[in-house]
Amino acid sequence: MRAYQILPGEGIDGLQCVDFPERELGTGEVRVRVHAVSLNYRDLMVAGGNYLVTVDDPIIPCSDGAGEVVATGAGVTRVQPGDRVVASFFPYWRDGPTGPDKTRHALGGDIDGMLAEDVVLDEDALVPIPAGMSYIDAATLPCAGVTAWNAIFESASAIRPGDTVLLLGTGGVSILGLQLARAAGLDTIITSSSDTKLQRAQGLGARHVINYRTTPEWQEEVLRATGGTGAHVVLEVGGQGTVNRSIASAAMGGSIAIIGGVSGFGGEVNPATLLASAKRLVGIFVGSRAMLEKVVRFADITGLQPIVDRVFTFDQAREAYQYMASGSHFGKVVIAVTS
Numbered sequence: 001m002r003a004y005q006i007l008p009g010e011g012i013d014g015l016q017c018v019d020f021p022e023r024e025l026g027t028g029e030v031r032v033r034v035h036a037v038s039l040n041y042r043d044l045m046v047a048g049g050n051y052l053v054t055v056d057d058p059i060i061p062c063s064d065g066a067g068e069v070v071a072t073g074a075g076v077t078r079v080q081p082g083d084r085v086v087a088s089f090f091p092y093w094r095d096g097p098t099g100p101d102k103t104r105h106a107l108g109g110d111i112d113g114m115l116a117e118d119v120v121l122d123e124d125a126l127v128p129i130p131a132g133m134s135y136i137d138a139a140t141l142p143c144a145g146v147t148a149w150n151a152i153f154e155s156a157s158a159i160r161p162g163d164t165v166l167l168l169g170t171g172g173v174s175i176l177g178l179q180l181a182r183a184a185g186l187d188t189i190i191t192s193s194s195d196t197k198l199q200r201a202q203g204l205g206a207r208h209v210i211n212y213r214t215t216p217e218w219q220e221e222v223l224r225a226t227g228g229t230g231a232h233v234v235l236e237v238g239g240q241g242t243v244n245r246s247i248a249s250a251a252m253g254g255s256i257a258i259i260g261g262v263s264g265f266g267g268e269v270n271p272a273t274l275l276a277s278a279k280r281l282v283g284i285f286v287g288s289r290a291m292l293e294k295v296v297r298f299a300d301i302t303g304l305q306p307i308v309d310r311v312f313t314f315d316q317a318r319e320a321y322q323y324m325a326s327g328s329h330f331g332k333v334v335i336a337v338t339s
């Protein structure tokens with residue numbers, strides 16, 4: 001079987017397609033024939049060697065993939081050959097609150113990930129997908145979908161129908177966040193550097209759109225659009241350049257889900273901006289298998305189809321990474337491992 005490998009820090013050009021012998025399955029292990037993999041900003045960080053954890057040896061990159069179970073090891077009870085499955089970002093975080101044991105390994109971070117024709121995973125890492133969900137759609141959910149779900153429905157202050165969710169930019173997390181929020185009857189505001197992308201976001205139901213380049217004080221626009229109330233949940237993916245504006249955009253008692261740093265990490269937060277308004281800064285670290293199960297179920301019952309900007313072939317993996325790095329995408333970038 002073929003798989004890509006990368007030594008973190010070598011950059012996108014360090015991606016190498018390598019032939020691997022099939023290894024025997026151990027107890028509780030499952031062989032999955034991967035059909036689709038989606039890329040996340042985090043995969044660019046791994047390639048660049050600036051992800052949270054790093055390793056000394058090459059790894060198979062990418063956390064997010066879906067495929068078909070082709071063989072099971074001794075003692076496997078959760079899945080059987082022929083099942084269609086998606087893998088959970090943290091293979092050992094099944095349910096409940098986070099903890100160091102649960103997030104000790106992450107696919108495509110410190111252990112091998114999904115950018116391969118076949119992968120061997122613990123049965124506990126797998127979530128079955130419904131018959132009507134494509135492998136491409138399922139592959140968008142483990143990181144971006146679960147992160148957005150966790151931020152809106154699990155970790156924020158209780159959110160009610162009609163409450164406002166603020167999304168920053170039109171990347172994978174934000175567009176899945178927009179889709180989840182709309183499908184749940186929530187009001188949405190989204191920012192982007194591109195008017196064309198904002199038009200697309202309006203087509204997905206965003207009620208208010210703001211170009212953060214031409215409106216640098218976009219937090220004022222968020223407050224105006226909400227009649228002075230602010231957003232009940234902010235999916236803060238910007239980091240250094242946006243976090244204080246996100247806090248200013250949030251409603252009293254609202255939550256700012258600290259997710260990413262596309263504009264870098266660092267900077268200062270003044271505690272006074274949080275206390276009288278009882279705003280909450282909540283760190284989000286993807287989520288559990290149980291959350292992935294909920295996202296899959298929610299997408300199934302609402303008919304949510306994740307927005308996939310472009311699909312590349314397995315042989316075009318480097319081009320897919322480069323396209324992602326260019327920032328031209330809207331929503332998700334996917335690699336179809338099988339044609």
Ligand SMILES: NC(=O)c1ccc[n+]([C@@H]2O[C@H](COP(=O)([O-])OP(=O)(O)OC[C@H]3O[C@@H](n4cnc5c(N)ncnc54)[C@H](OP(=O)(O)O)[C@@H]3O)[C@@H](O)[C@H]2O)c1
Binds near residue numbers: 168260
């Ligand atoms: N904590 C977690 O568990 C977790 C999970 C997933 C992702 N993340 C993090 O979340 C961030 C987004 O990830 P992703 O995979 O969704 O990335 P992505 O698909 O590459 O999206 C990045 C988007 O961010 C927007 N952007 C860039 N600079 C911005 C700025 N200054 N203000 C507002 N938006 C800006 C751009 O949107 P426009 O082109 O529309 O301007 C860009 O397309 C990354 O930092 C990633 O590491 C964290």
